[in-house]
Amino acid sequence: MTPIQTIGVIGAGTMGNGIAQTFAVAGFPVVMQDLSQPALDRARATIAGSLDRLVKKDRLTADAAAAALDRINATSTLDAMADRDLVIEAIVERLDVKTSVIKQLDAICRADAILASNTSSISLTQLAAASAHPGRVVGMHFFNPVPVMQLVEIIRALQTDDAVAMAVTEATRAIGKTPRVSKDSYGFIVNRLLAPLINEAINCVSEGLATPEDIDSMMKLGANHPMGPLALGDLIGLDVVLNIMETLYHGFDDPKYRPSPLLKQMVAAGYLGRKSGKGFADYPA
Ligand code: CAA
Ligand code: NAD
DSSP states (O other), X not given: OOOOOOEEEEOOSHHHHHHHHHHHHTTOOEEEEOSOHHHHHHHHHHHHHHHHHHHHTTSSOHHHHHHHHHTEEEEXXXXXXXXXXXXXXXXXXOHHHHHHHHHHHHHHSOTTOEEEEOOSSSOHHHHHHTSSSGGGEEEEEOOSSTTTOOEEEEEEOTTOXXXXXXXXXXXXXXXXXXXEEEEOOTTTTHHHHHHHHHHHHHXXXXXXXXXXXXXXXXXXXXXXXXXXXXXXXXXXXXXXXXXXXHHHHHHHTOGGGOOOHHHHHHHHTTOOBGGXXXXXXXXXX
């Protein structure tokens, strides 16, 4: 398999812009696509801000930051993925939307291109089944905030070719991250452990056991977590947390993964955390 040299990122939201930035800083040319022009504009501003932060901390020279920004080509056209070696989708966590994009990519991309999903919990085997070339579909699960977090979970669908799993493992090392492989299962490893923790913290809020601030501070002081589970839910996006819990609940058909009713209400109210300005805390723009 030819080594991965060009990158496509679909979805320029919380994760997509971080993934685009990380590959661009490592020297890869990136095409970043989103249906929404405001999302592309926001992504460019977020990446510029994040690069600036690295420059101020002496982690990157100003020239390297400018070159990284230049390597990212933002577009609203999916056809721009035609010449990419690796396309990573980071769009909304819904099986129907992701499978529809995979089918479109089958028609656009080269037959030897790799299609990776940054899904948080959806079965890679189901996603691969949507492609006419299922062996080229693989999970590359990045963590938020992408420029900071070391791990990329590599998830092998039942159908994933060995060469494809190896190529994305190498690409993960090439961007300075640490790959760890998991077999396909709902939520893989990290989110199977992390999402129920956040969900249970939300149940503690709705039972009135303590304030959100105190629950977070207990987990920071008592379990040495860098941030509390409610602040983490706000960082991830409460809609994403709910989607993960629903995938675990329905996928394993096990009541222990039942989404917290308060989590469902927060999402219904549009209180999604940082990205909407309100979650378990307020985030003024
Ligand atoms: N770009 C570049 N650097 C960034 C950054 C960004 N967007 N955000 C933070 N940083 C850097 C800072 O520059 C800082 O660097 P130094 O330590 O070298 O100075 C470092 O990260 C820490 O940042 P801060 O000092 O501003 O803040 P902090 O110490 O409170 O750390 C945090 C912030 C890194 C988010 C930390 O609280 C943390 O690790 N929290 C847990 C995050 C976590 O668990 N993520 C996984 C979520 S689950 C997931 O992603 C999977 C899923 O499918 C839902
Ligand atoms: P987000 O809501 O911040 O961004 C999603 C972006 O995708 C939006 O800009 C939207 O306009 C765009 N989009 C939606 N449908 C599209 C389509 N058909 N074509 C092109 N663009 C489209 O979401 P996010 O938090 O970045 O999550 C994206 C994916 O990454 C999800 O699968 C999520 O589960 C996963 N993930 C999220 C986190 C996290 O902490 N937020 C961590 C790891 C993985």
